[in-house]
Amino acid sequence: MNTLFKKSLLVTFVALMGIGFSSGCREKKDTIAIIYVRDAANDLVSGAQVVLYGQSTTGQPANVALYDTTVTNLVGEARFNFNDVYQLGQAGVAVLNIEASKDGEDGQGIIKIEQEVTSQETVFIQ
Numbered sequence: 001m002n003t004l005f006k007k008s009l010l011v012t013f014v015a016l017m018g019i020g021f022s023s024g025c026r027e028k029k030d031t032i033a034i035i036y037v038r039d040a041a042n043d044l045v046s047g048a049q050v051v052l053y054g055q056s057t058t059g060q061p062a063n064v065a066l067y068d069t070t071v072t073n074l075v076g077e078a079r080f081n082f083n084d085v086y087q088l089g090q091a092g093v094a095v096l097n098i099e100a101s102k103d104g105e106d107g108q109g110i111i112k113i114e115q116e117v118t119s120q121e122t123v124f125i126q
Helices: 002-024
Strands: 032-038 049-053 067-071 077-081 094-102 105-113 118-124
Touching (some): 032 094, 067 077, 094 118
Parallel strands (some): 032 118
Antiparallel strands (some): 032 077, 049 067
């Protein structure tokens, strides 16, 4: 009977460990930001430079923690990946300034990056 008790205790322990590991670990989904750049005629602009950056909210000069830049593709889309910035359990990711420019025209905006989704914003350059 003692052996039966030990076996059932072992089986219960292994089952609980399996449940704990399977429910406690989940794969992180992508955290993406897409910026669409449009001109004054509302046409998508390819080849525009897009910069995303954070800004200090204390009024004091500070190092910018987030700064990334890319160029829009053929359909006027700039894609940024924030998988390295977002950690599971974190509430929110960032609110970033947007600057877009091409051929002397520029535009600004703000985007709120949400965790594990694709956040989108449109910036108009003039």
